[in-house]
Amino acid sequence: TQLLEQSPQFLSIQEGENLTVYCNSSSVFSSLQWYRQEPGEGPVLLVTVVTGGEVKKLKRLTFQFGDARKDSSLHITAAQPGDTGLYLCAGTLHTNAGKSTFGDGTTLTVKP
Amino acid sequence: ETGVTQSPTHLIKTRGQQVTLRCSSQSGHNTVSWYQQALGQGPQFIFQYYREEENGRGNFPPRFSGLQFPNYSSELNVNALELDDSALYLCASSSGLAGVWGELFFGEGSRLTVL
Numbered sequence: 001t002q003l004l005e006q007s008p009q010f011l012s013i014q015e016g017e018n019l020t021v022y023c024n025s026s027s028v029f030s031s032l033q034w035y036r037q038e039p040g041e042g043p044v045l046l047v048t049v050v051t052g053g054e055v056k057k058l059k060r061l062t063f064q065f066g067d068a069r070k071d072s073s074l075h076i077t078a079a080q081p082g083d084t085g086l087y088l089c090a091g092t093l094h095t096n097a098g099k100s101t102f103g104d105g106t107t108l109t110v111k112p
Numbered sequence: 113e114t115g116v117t118q119s120p121t122h123l124i125k126t127r128g129q130q131v132t133l134r135c136s137s138q139s140g141h142n143t144v145s146w147y148q149q150a151l152g153q154g155p156q157f158i159f160q161y162y163r164e165e166e167n168g169r170g171n172f173p174p175r176f177s178g179l180q181f182p183n184y185s186s187e188l189n190v191n192a193l194e195l196d197d198s199a200l201y202l203c204a205s206s207s208g209l210a211g212v213w214g215e216l217f218f219g220e221g222s223r224l225t226v227l
Binding site (some may be wrong): 031042044045087091099100102104105 | 143152153154156157168170202204215218219220
């Protein structure tokens with residue numbers, strides 16, 4: 001059983017569309033990160049959320065941490081082909097701060 | 113500032129062989145974590161090293177072992193390779209045991225193929 005469930009698994013949209021991807025768990029996390037990974041490369045950190053209900057914006061990307069710190073969402077406005085990639089969420093449990101647990105990611109394709 | 117570097121980038125081994133992967137952490141970071149990422153999956157935690165000691169291990173057998181050196185670089189060793197060990201091996205560095213709220217900075221990975 002995956003500790004972090006990401007949905008959808010695959011998403012293909014046209015340039016200019018908006019989208020939201022989700023990261024859900026039954027566990028409470030002390031922090032949660034979103035990463036973006038391109039083929040053949042390592043994940044690159046996008047954002048960290050720590051406080052329940054927290055919303056962070058990074059240009060066209062909006063990240064939200066659930067009130068109970070069990071889930072998170074990533075919303076992209078006016079998607080561009082450069083947004084194409086694998087979006088991974090990762091959580092850190094309070095009881096095991098040295099280990100990040102990853103979901104299996106959402107593969108996003110933005111067509112020009 | 114130097115980022116995380118890993119070597120080799122690609123390698124091919126046969127079943128039963130042994131492999132050593134290397135990682136240099138980002139400058140200023142004293143903690144290194146290793147992850148295995150199979151095709152189509154997210155990274156799975158192997159283990160973490162802090163101050164040259166193993167600090168936490170995931171669900172991997174003892175044939176997966178590691179080292180951290182005084183300069184904070186690290187090695188991942190895998191003995192008796194199996195076909196299922198084929199994956200992208202990622203090294204991540206952080207400052208302190210959990211970084212700043214668990215943030216990890218990854219290298220580009222070592223792609224291992226076991227035939």
